[in-house]
Structure formats: C-alpha cells, structure tokens
Amino acid sequence: MNEQNDNSDIVEITDKDMNSQEVYSDPFADKVPLDADLIPETPMDGTVVHETPMEETIIHEMPIGETVVQETPMGETITHEVPIGTNAGVSASLLNREESEHFRTRWNEIQGKFVDEPRSAVQQADALVSEVIEQITKMFSNEHSSLEAQWKQGNDVSTEDLRKALQRYRSFFNRLVV
C-alpha cells in the first residue's frame, strides 16, 4: 500500500521542514553564520552548540576591522583579520547567539501550540515579534552611539574613519535589509 511505503519518509520530511521553518519563519534570523556553524560541529543536536561561549563572544563582540584571536573548538589558537566591508554585513547576526536561540525556542513553542490554541499562539507571536524588534532597536542605539563617536568628532575626523563608519553602517543596514 502507498501509505506503508511512505512511512519511512515521514521523519525526514518533517525534520527538514522544521529546519527550514526555523530559517524562513523568522525574518530576523541570520541565515548564514549561525547555521553554518552548527552543522559541522554537532549535526545531530544543535542545542549543544549553543553552549560554546567562546564562539559566541567572538562573533558578536568582535569589533569590525580589528584583529582578533579566535579559539577554535579544537583548542588550536589562530589569529586572523576580520574582513572589512561586504562580508561584515553577513558575518554577524543582529542579535547575539544566546538571544537568537532564546527567541527561536520561544517561536518554536508558539508554533507548536497553534493547533491547540490558535488565537493565543497568534497573540504570543505578536508579542514575541515586538520584543525582537525592541531588542534590535536597543542594539542599534548602542551601535549608533559608538558609530557617532567615530564620525562626529568635528573637523578632525579622517576620511579613513568616515570610510570605516560608513562600512559599519552598511553592515548594520545589510543585516536589516536582507
């Protein structure tokens, strides 16, 4: 029977679907770096990865354009230059990994709840999206102050600083406008 033959596919289909939902259902999701990091490390269980604080801080706190020391999961220490410019726009999420995971977990809970309580699920989704937007706004105002410091120094500001400031704005812009 048809039903029988297809049974084995159910799990795969739904799993894939879950993953793709995670990516596409959240307009603020950072598609490239987070997921790309997850796959090679622990393909079976994504949650484990979120507990690696080293990586988290590096990705989100590293000042663009500066040289940082990155500790790889293997324990090997490497030094590299963070690329300035176009790559910067896609190399960081708007939210840090912890926040993203937190929001994502909540999103998944809401989505799973829809079947039982559609109305309340929608209400909660509304609240969650507002919260995410608020968080991003907060993040921008922080970034904004530091950016301003870079280019609002009267007439002394060098073209090079302005160029870097513009790149940082672009980075932020790119993360907002995908």
Added chain:
Amino acid sequence: MDNTSIIIIVVLVVVIIGAILGLVFARRKRSEQLHEHFGPEYDRTVQTVGDEKKAQTVLNERQKHVETLEIRPLSVSERERYLADWSAVQSKFVDEPGQAIVDADRLIIEVMQIRGYPVSDFEQRSADISVKYPGLVSNYRGAREIANKNKQQQANTEELRQAMIYYRSLFEELLKPEQVVGEEKKG
C-alpha cells in the same frame, strides 16, 4: 403418581426454568458488558449493521481478533522518537495544514504497525482501535472524514486543526506504556 415422581418433576421444572433464566441473564450481562466497553461505538455498530444481535456478534469478533494479536508497547526510545515526530508534525501545521494531517495519519499507522496491529486498511484499524481504545475510535473516524474531505480540497483550516487534535488524542494513547483496555477511556 407417587410423591417421588411429583418431586422429580418439580425439581426438573425448577432446573429448566433456572437454566433458561441463567442463559437470559448471561446474555443480557454480555450485552451490557459490550455496551459498557464499546460505548457509543456499540450504538454505532447497531446502526450500521441494523440489528443488535448482529452488532454484538461483530463486536465479539472484534474483541476475539484483537486477543489473537501480539501487541507490544513501544520502547522508551521509540516513544521519544515518535513524540518528537509528533511535535514536528504539529509545528508543520502552521505552514502546511493539509500535509500535516496526512503525516499525522501516517504516524498513527506507523506506530500501530510497530506495536503489532495489522494496518492494511482503515476499517481494520478502526475496528482494532475500537476494542483497545473504544472512547477514541470516533475521533479516529472523525479525523479520517476530515482527511478525506481535505483530499478534495474541501476542508477548511479549522476542520484540519480539529483533525490534528483528533489524531493526537489517539496517538497519545498509542504511545502510552501500559495497556489500559477500555474501562478508563469511556466518554
């Protein structure tokens, strides 16, 4: 006629009446038991076959059939896997409600098959379910109806959501570790 003959006749009559009463009582008790066990399914079967006696035969046969099956509970890891699968299907509903109920139906068949039920056709499945989970067979049928409606693109989202809830009520029972037959599931 001597006294002995009269006594024998009286005793015989009493015994025969007693036997007849016993039979009637036993049959009534059996029918009560069936009614109690199957609940609304009992009335439904009577309606379908059109005769209470025939319905009782049908239900008796269902019970006998299930007794011949070797039903096993799921292992802990199987249960966990299916719980996760169910969550995934339920989440999927938001994007593809129709496909989600198809998947939910398949998950039920899969679990039934693993546990040792013959899953060849819907009638067989629902008959077995009516024995093991009499209170839930109407949900299973209800979900099936909506699923069929959905195949003709006639089911709306709310109906599909209801089907998910119907399926889940059965799915959860199928996943439970111990077998509770009938008694606690009426209503």
